[in-house]
Amino acid sequence: MSVWPTELRLDAAKTTLAVAFDSGESFALPAEYLRVESPSAEVQGHSPDQKQIVTGKQDVKISALEPIGNYAVRIVFDDGHNTGLFSWDYLYELGREHKARWAAYLAAARRK
Numbered sequence: 001m002s003v004w005p006t007e008l009r010l011d012a013a014k015t016t017l018a019v020a021f022d023s024g025e026s027f028a029l030p031a032e033y034l035r036v037e038s039p040s041a042e043v044q045g046h047s048p049d050q051k052q053i054v055t056g057k058q059d060v061k062i063s064a065l066e067p068i069g070n071y072a073v074r075i076v077f078d079d080g081h082n083t084g085l086f087s088w089d090y091l092y093e094l095g096r097e098h099k100a101r102w103a104a105y106l107a108a109a110r111r112k
Contacts, residue, residue: 007020016031036055040083
């Protein structure tokens with residue numbers, strides 16, 4: 001994939017991360033969505049069948065964005081979660097697949 005972000009902007013309420021890419025696409029990613037889809041082992045596990053459904057994050061905010069080299073950003077959430085490194089490709093994937101991933105998350109959360 002290898003997309004490159006041209007802009008990362010956190011809204012004033014710290015609830016939405018706007019990401020624009022060199023492909024011309026841009027996405028508004030809610031903090032709750034980013035938190036429950038964090039690429040951390042705590043959320044994703046070490047294989048797809050270990051993924052955890054994290055609930056109760058409706059009010060989570062983004063406290064900070066920390067650049068990691070030239071390939072990712074660490075998103076620090078106000079609930080203390082800060083272990084996921086969001087690569088540019090993963091942020092792009094989250095943007096492109098937002099609708100489907102969010103629907104799958106909501107369905108899984110209802111079953112939990």
